[in-house]
Amino acid sequence: DTEVTQTPKHLVMGMTNKKSLKCEQHMGHRAMYWYKQKAKKPPELMFVYSYEKLSINESVPSRFSPECPNSSLLNLHLHALQPEDSALYLCASSQGGGGALEPQHFGDGTRLSIL
Amino acid sequence: SQQGEEDPQALSIQEGENATMNCSYKTSINNLQWYRQNSGRGLVHLILIRSNEREKHSGRLRVTLDTSKKSSSLLITASRAADTASYFCATGGWDYSSASKIIFGSGTRLSIRP
Numbered sequence: 525d526t527e528v529t530q531t532p533k534h535l536v537m538g539m540t541n542k543k544s545l546k547c548e549q550h551m552g553h554r555a556m557y558w559y560k561q562k563a564k565k566p567p568e569l570m571f572v573y574s575y576e577k578l579s580i581n582e583s584v585p586s587r588f589s590p591e592c593p594n595s596s597l598l599n600l601h602l603h604a605l606q607p608e609d610s611a612l613y614l615c616a617s618s619q620g621g622g623g624a625l626e627p628q629h630f631g632d633g634t635r636l637s638i639l
Numbered sequence: 640s641q642q643g644e645e646d647p648q649a650l651s652i653q654e655g656e657n658a659t660m661n662c663s664y665k666t667s668i669n670n671l672q673w674y675r676q677n678s679g680r681g682l683v684h685l686i687l688i689r690s691n692e693r694e695k696h697s698g699r700l701r702v703t704l705d706t707s708k709k710s711s712s713l714l715i716t717a718s719r720a721a722d723t724a725s726y727f728c729a730t731g732g733w734d735y736s737s738a739s740k741i742i743f744g745s746g747t748r749l750s751i752r753p
Contacts, residue, residue, distance in 0.1 A: 614680075
């Protein structure tokens with residue numbers, strides 16, 4: 525069982541819909557991440573939150589809007605997505621105090637399909 | 640951007656054999672990590688090796704790092720059907736901010752034949 529929980533596991537939405545992906549961890553980690561992964565490709569970093577503040581935005585289109593309500597929760601708000609946004613969206617967390625030295629813990633992802 | 644290239648892209652071996660995957664990267668690193676991803680699941684951290692280390696073991700896993708060649712290898716000994724998965728290397732730079740940014744390699748798809 526993974527210690528990072530993502531909901532929903534699957535999501536199908538139209539291009540005009542608004543939906544949100546949720547991620548939760550209770551390991552006391554202070555850094556949280558969103559990744560996008562296409563089939564047979566490595567994960568691509570989208571956003572990093574450190575101590576509940578957005579620290580890295582990898583030039584992600586504004587139709588993706590992250591939110592970190594508290595240190596345990598991470599949301600990704602979706603609006604007016606395009607078919608090419610269909611992918612597996614992975615959330616991860618890390619302890620946050622070790623700079624670039626620490627492992628990341630991943631959830632099982634949300635598989636998103638845009639009609 | 641993709642830092643690491645892995646080879647082979649795909650590997651199929653008989654159960655019980657050893658599997659070796661290689662990762663090459665481009666820039667100076669602080670550490671290198673290996674992750675496993677089973678089909679339809681998230682990534683699982685396997686092992687982290689620091690730039691001043693040359694070899695590290697964890698159970699049936701052996702990782703080597705050659706910073707002069709900017710390369711690493713992952714050896715899985717006595718493979719099992721459960722080892723069937725994609726394996727990714729990931730490199731961490733020298734950014735000591737509180738958020739870690741790692742960049743994943745292209746991955747190796749490993750299949751273990753019964």
